[in-house]
Amino acid sequence: MRIDIVTIFPSFFDVLDLSLLGKARQAGLIEVAAHDLRDFTHDRHRTVDDTPYGGGAGMVMKPAPWGEALDSIVGAGESDALLVVPSPAGEPFTQATARELAAEQHVVFACGRYEGIDQRVVDHYATRMRVRLISLGDYVLNGGEVAVMAMIEAAGRLVPGVVGNPESLVEESHEDGLLEYPSYTKPAVWRGLEVPSVLLSGHHGRVAEWRHEQQVERTRRVRPELLDDDRPDAT
Numbered sequence: 001m002r003i004d005i006v007t008i009f010p011s012f013f014d015v016l017d018l019s020l021l022g023k024a025r026q027a028g029l030i031e032v033a034a035h036d037l038r039d040f041t042h043d044r045h046r047t048v049d050d051t052p053y054g055g056g057a058g059m060v061m062k063p064a065p066w067g068e069a070l071d072s073i074v075g076a077g078e079s080d081a082l083l084v085v086p087s088p089a090g091e092p093f094t095q096a097t098a099r100e101l102a103a104e105q106h107v108v109f110a111c112g113r114y115e116g117i118d119q120r121v122v123d124h125y126a127t128r129m130r131v132r133l134i135s136l137g138d139y140v141l142n143g144g145e146v147a148v149m150a151m152i153e154a155a156g157r158l159v160p161g162v163v164g165n166p167e168s169l170v171e172e173s174h175e176d177g178l179l180e181y182p183s184y185t186k187p188a189v190w191r192g193l194e195v196p197s198v199l200l201s202g203h204h205g206r207v208a209e210w211r212h213e214q215q216v217e218r219t220r221r222v223r224p225e226l227l228d229d230d231r232p233d234a235t
């Protein structure tokens, strides 16, 4: 999987050289490149924004630098790459979205700032490639970088070979539509709090049953909307 990120803060993504994704990059499973949008400007001040047509507060990102930056990544014609534009107006980012991104060969992330990117950038590239506006959640960020970091981490860890034990991906929150069960490790008693005895029983069937019950109970308590009425195991 190749990931290109266009942003005015390329060093923001230096952290991707660390941890799990750092190892995945070293193993060649994921390629990541961050591009500075200002490298595609031609004025002395490397200007990327201007006042909005129609008036209003804030500034809008100019289309021309975006066109040059994105063309430098996907070329001049049609492209099989997916262009992801983080936006408060986008579709919700979910675990299913992460799985879809993880299945892509090439994803280009366009990190806006200010009040956003001139709409014509999305409109133009939608004639040449698939474009998805995706929102991290129902709150307001100052730009797309934090959202893209979350999307890359959520999708990157699903790329085959990135996580050592793929089984660990199955029982996570949201992977099967339920929140994950509580986890415990040594010591068996900590500050007077005991590990649930079933987990010390060595009876794998009972442990699995208890964990599923915990998932359903936690989901019902914290995220009841995730429990679909006709879900067979939402009992």
Ligand SMILES: N#Cc1c(-c2ccc3ccn(Cc4cccnc4)c3c2)n[nH]c1N
Binding pocket: 086, 087, 088, 090, 111, 112, 113, 114, 115, 116, 117, 134, 135, 136, 137, 138, 139, 140, 141, 142, 143, 144, 147
């Ligand atoms: N994904 C995502 C987001 C963003 C987001 C993403 C990109 C940009 C580019 C600029 N801003 C500031 C801005 C603020 C208000 C209105 N319009 C734009 C962005 C916010 N906010 N919240 C999310 N879940």
